[in-house]
Amino acid sequence: MTAGADPSVLVVDDHALVRSGIVGLLQAADCRVVGEAGDGHAAIDAAVALRPDVVLMDIRMPGLDGIAATEALVSRPDPPKVLILTTFDLDEYVYRALRAGASGFLLKDAPPERLIDAVRIVAQGETLLAPALTRRLIERYIQAPPPNAADPGPADLTPREREVWLCLAKGRSNLEIAQQLFLSEATVKAHVTRLLAKLGLRDRVQAVVAAYESGLIRPGEPT
Known part of the structure; x- marks a missing residue:
């Protein structure tokens, strides 16, 4: 991503209404939405073709889920940043997604301005994860x-x-x-x-x- 440029974003969610709402929020904040996808397979294809700065990735989707899609994307040369969107703040899937290489996660009930900030933070190469929440996730799911x-x-x-x-x-x-x-x-x-x-x-x-x-x-x- 070029310094000062608006981030390009691929929105991945299996619910069309949710995708539409996210796309509207991002476009209103001058984020460039370059594409949408409804499952993991489509997300990989779109990310390879469109080369977004950030992929907003749902976890639970039919076919290929967001974890497997994240693993596939971050293993590629010059991968996009992946920001996980989830309904649950204590979810084994989120922990697995972090291990897979996601740059952070955000709850779907976060305020709109938080979503916009999250996309821009991740696009600049930073990670987005509350430290207390990180520890809770890890301590719940890791085997010491x-x-x-x-x-x-x-x-x-x-x-x-x-x-x-x-x-x-x-x-x-x-x-x-x-x-x-x-x-x-x-x-x-x-x-x-x-x-x-x-x-x-x-x-x-x-x-x-x-x-x-x-x-x-x-x-x-x-x-």
Whole structure:
């Protein structure tokens, strides 16, 4: 996406009325809706053909669901950002979608302005997920590793990178991490970039999931 440009969006939902309402909201806010799809197969075809910046993806659809479609899209070269739209805020499907590479999720009953903001945030390469909600999802659905699990993460992570990873897992923003570790925000951003590269992860959301799955942080630990 070119800096300053309005994001292009593909709207995916199996309910035509819902799609129509979302399309209207986006167009009224100058977001370019380049297409619509009613199931996962159609979403993949449309995304490949139209190359949107953001795919607004429903989860529960006939045929190919939104999780499988997300996995297929993010595995492609230069993939679009995927923003999950869901009716449920505590849903195993949402957790699986995050693991699949979605950049975040939004509830369908969110205010219209929140939807517009979410599309623009995700289009710029940021993730959109409330930290408290992230932890609730992960702690509900993850199976914690045994207490004697090996030290998590690649061996080449520096002690500072592990500290940053732990802060990410606890839902800290870059500013909060900078304040906690007495670093500049620019330094924190650099650590996050290197950390994601070493872990082979796409974004902060996946870093949070990986921290729980590896045992760096355990469900129920104070944050």
